[in-house]
Amino acid sequence: MRRTITATVNNTTGVMNRITGLFARRHFNIESITVGMTENPEVSRMTFVVNVSDQRGLDQVIKQLNKQVDVLKVRDITDEAIVARELAMIKVMTVSGQRGEISDLIAPFRATVIDVGRESVTIQVTGDTPKVEALIDLLRPYGIKEMARTGITAFQRATKKSSDQTRYSIIN
C-alpha cells in the first residue's frame, strides 16, 4: 500500500543523509521524498511517499524514522484530511499547429506554458498526484521529451473530516 508520511526534522547538516541512508539500508521502498524549510529555520519538513506491504511494514518505517535523534515528529497522514501537491514540468514535442490544441488541453488543469521552443513547449502543472498523472497521460500522445516531478509535499487541512482516524502504530 502507498502511504504518505510527513516528518519534521532538525535542520542539521547530514540529516537528509541519515534519512535516505535509513531507507536504503532497511530496504524501505520510497517513491518520493521532498524536503524544505518551514516557518522555523531550525526545522525542515519532509514528505515521503512509501510503498509498504502491510501495517507492520508501515509501523517499521514510522518507528525507524522516530528513532533518529534528529527526527522530531512523524505522521502518517494518508487517511487524514490533507492537501498534497507536487509540481511537474513536462516538455512536449509540438509542431506549430498543435500549440493551440495543447493550450486548450491543459487549461482545465490550470497548467501553464512556461517555455516555448521551435519543436517543443514546456508545461508546468501543480496539483495532487492523480491530477498531475492525468495531465501526463493526456500529453503522452504528443511525445514527452523530458519530464521532472518534485514529488509531493503535504499538509493537514485546518478543518478535519469527522471520520478521521490517525493511523499510528498500535504502540503507545
Next chain:
Amino acid sequence: MNTRVREVKGRELKDENQEMSGSSMLIQALARENVDTIFGYPGGAILPTYDEIYRTGIRHILSRHEQGAIHAAEGYARVSGKPGVCVVTSGPGATNVVTGIADAMIDSLPLVVVTGQVATSVIGTDAFQEADILGITMPITKHNFQARTVEDLPRIIREAFHIATTGRPGPVVIDLPKDVSIASGMFHYDDEPDLPGYQPTYTPNKLQIRKLAEAVTKAKRPVILSGAGILHAGASPELLEFVEQQQIPVASTLLGLGGFPGTHELALGMAGMHGTYAANMALHEADLLINIGARFDDRVTGNLEHFAPQATVAHIDVDPAEIGKIIETHIPVVGDAKEALRLLNEVNPKPGESVRWRMKVDEWQQEFPLWYKEGSEYIKPQKLTELVYEKTNGEAIITTDVGQHQMWAAQYYKFDHPNAWVTSGGLGTMGFGFPAAIGAQFAEPDRQVVAILGDAGFQMTMQELSILQELNLPVKVLLVNNASLGMVRQWQQLFYEERYSNSLFPIQPDFVKMAEAYDIKGYKITDENEVAGVLEEAFNYNGPVLIDCRVHEEENVYPMIAPGQGHHQMEGVKP
C-alpha cells in the same frame, strides 16, 4: 551534578564558565561524566587531546591496535554498565574502530567514541588522514556528531553521553577536528540535554501491563525469553521475583545469559541454533511467549514460519522499533524492563494453571540435557568449559570470541549473576574476546576474568598481550585450540560435504613461547588429566596467564537447528 566525581585524577576540576581549549573541554567533560578510563591510540589529528590527557593524568590505556581499544571499551561497558570511552585519531585510526562500533550498535553497548579529524578548513579536500567517519559510521551508531566549532563541543559531549547511555544503549561518535580541539571557548556543561527528537519511553502503558497480566493468568503453557534488555535495565531481581511468583520457565538469548540465574530450576538455558532442547521446545509449544528485552534475532528464532506457532506474543522492549519488527506481537509493552516487571509484580496476577506444562518442561530438561561423548583420548572442549566453571566456582567474568568455543561457553558455563558474560552476539566479531577481557578487567579489577578464545579469533587481536605485560593485568587467556576455524569447519562438514576450504590450520605458532615473549606465564595442555590442575594453578596465580589447550579437532557443537529449520527440528539431541 554535584554527586559526580569532581576530579580529573589528581588534578582539580576546572571551574565552569571559563575559557579553555576544545581538548581541555573534552577532558573536563569526561571527568564530569565520571569517566575513569579511556581506551585509545594517538595520532596527528588527536594530538591536542593527547596532550591534555598527559597533563591531567586521566587514565588512558594504550592498545596496540585501535580495534583492541574499542573492544576493550565494549568489555568495560558490558561489565560496568557505564559507557566505554575510546579515543582515536582520524583516518585509519577511526576506520580501525568501525568493526567495534558496529558490534556495539547491534549488541546495544553504550560507547562514546572520539575520533580526531583533519582541520575544518581542509575537510572535504581529501587531506592527509581524512576519512568521512561521520558518513561511514552513520548507519552503525545510535547517533554521531561532528564538532564544527569549539562552542558546540560541551553540548555535543553531554548529548553524546546522554544518548549513548539512555533508552536502548548504543555507540555515539564525536568527530573532533584538530582546529576545534585547539581553539578556545567558554566551557559550560549543562546537566539536561535539550533533545526534543530523543525521548525514550521508560514507563510502560498500564493498559498493556494489565493485558499481559491477564494473559499470564490465562496461560497454560507460558515461557519467558530473556534478553540482554534485562541486563541493561538491571532488571534481574524483578525478573526473579516475577518468575518465582508465576513459576514460568525462562529461556535466555545468548546475550541475555546471567539475567536470570543459570542454575535456577526454572532456567532452561540458551534458546536458538545451539540452544537446549528444553528451551527450544518450550518456545515451540508455548501458548504465551513473554519476550523481555530480546530482539528475535534469527539465530534465536530459526525459521520464522515454525516459530512459537501457538503462542500469544508479548514483547517488552525499551526500543519500540523492535516490537513487531520480526514477528507479530499481540501485547506490545514499550518501556524499561525493570519498570515493566515492577508494575507486573505489583499487579501480581494469579498464576495460570500450568502444572502439567512445568512437568513437561521438566521432563525435557531431564531427558534431553546438553551432552557430549566422554572418554576419548582427546580433550573434550565441553569438558574443558565445565572445568572452567568448576574451578572458578561459577563466579568468573567470562569473555569469549566467536565460534564453537563461544557456544560451548554459553552452554556449559552457568551464569548466576548478571554482567559476568561478555560475548559478541549480533555481529559475531572474531577478535572481540581478548581485548574485551582487558576492558572487563579494568571494570572489575578484583574479579577473575577468563577469556575463552578460539585459536583463530585470538590471532586477530593477540597483539594486545602487550597490555597484559605492561600492566601485569591478571587476565587468564584460555585458547580452545582445535587448530581450525572450528565453526567454519563444522559447517563445511555438515553442509559442504567435508570440503574444508581454508578452515584448517596446517601450522600454528607456539603460543606458549609467544606468551613468554610477553613475559606472560604460558601453559600447553594436551592431556585431559592435566586440565583441572593447570586451570587451578592459573586461576590462583596473580598475573596474566595464557593456556594453550589442545582439544579434539573434530568436535562439533550440538544440539543444532540447521539453517531454515524450526525449533522442533533440532539435531544432535541426546538420544
